[in-house]
Amino acid sequence: MFAVQLGLYFFSSGLTTWLAMLALLPVQVSCGAICHNHHHVNTFVRRPLNRLFEVVLYLQTGTSPLSWTLHHNIGHHKLYLDPHKDPSPWQMADGSLMPRWRYVLVNTLMVYPEIHRIGQQHRLLYQRFLRLLVLANIPLVAALLHDPRNALILFVLPMVAMLFMLLDNTYGQHAGTGFEDHFQASRNVELKRYNLPSWNLGYHTAHHMLPGLHWSKLPTLHAQIRHRIPDHLITDNILLQWEPGRQQRQQQECSP
Incomplete structure (x- = not known):
């Protein structure tokens, strides 16, 4: 993915650059999942290779080296069952569902x-994160100085997206x-x-139960705990779009 980005950065122009950027977005979504899994179980044995890999992923996902370790691993995973402490809360101040x-956006x-x-x-x-944030942005700044237009289209906009x-x-x-617990708190x-x-x-329930488990082993764990996950938390919508009203009806139907 990074090689394709570089090739487009140096050799594309005009409408071709925009169309290529849009075509690559689905692949970058998959890179986001790789970045997530990598922060839970590092890809490489050697630390420098992991940090270098995270710099490459940063230019595709907008999540810099060690950023997900702080925000997601330490923040979300430890606190997602406490809506007042989760760094990504989905409730409003009055406890209602946030749109x-x-x-x-928020x-x-x-x-x-x-x-x-x-x-x-x-x-x-955090100090390591700050040092790596500076290092990770050096190639991005260099790209912006060399060709601001292509850098904006191929790197900055996709990172934000x-x-x-x-x-x-x-x-x-x-x-x-x-x-209440892991079984009630994730949609699968x-x-x-x-x-x-x-x-x-x-x-996702299996992932939250054992966040340090390698991604390849999650289907097996899911099969073992599947009977404990409420039916309304198993969805066939790949965009994870759902209607609150329908969700409430499903919960009522599943209640004894």
Whole structure:
């Protein structure tokens, strides 16, 4: 993906650049899932290779090295059952369901401020994050100086778009569920056409139960706990779009 971006950056122009950027967005969504899984279980044994890989992923997803470790691993995973502490809360102040558009807009804008807030309790990790943030932006700044137009189209705009898409997917996975336990708090997709490009993120309850489990083992864990997940939290909508009214009716039908 990065090689394609570079090829387009140096050799494309005009409408071709815009069309190529739009065509690559679905692939970059899959890169976002890779970035997520990588922050849970690093891809490489050697730390420098992992940080380099995260720089490459940053130029596709907008999530810089160690950013997801702070915001997602330490923040969301530890606190998603507490709506008052989750760095990506889906409830309004009065406890009502936050509209999807508002959740995506607010929480996308708050990703890096939340990283700063969480980082105050993890100073050493936060300092490493800041150093890597500077390093990760060096190639981006260089690209902007060399060819501002192509850098904006092929890197900056997709990076911002991926953050919005990431939060939209998170809303679909969690909003309108429950806070009682892992089995009540995540929406799952069992379809292969969702789990192949998302690297098994559809098995989301299993992922939250054991976030350090390698993504390839999530289907097995999901099969073991499937009977404990309420039926209304298994969806066949690959965009994780759902209607609150329909959700409530399904919950009532599933209640004894």
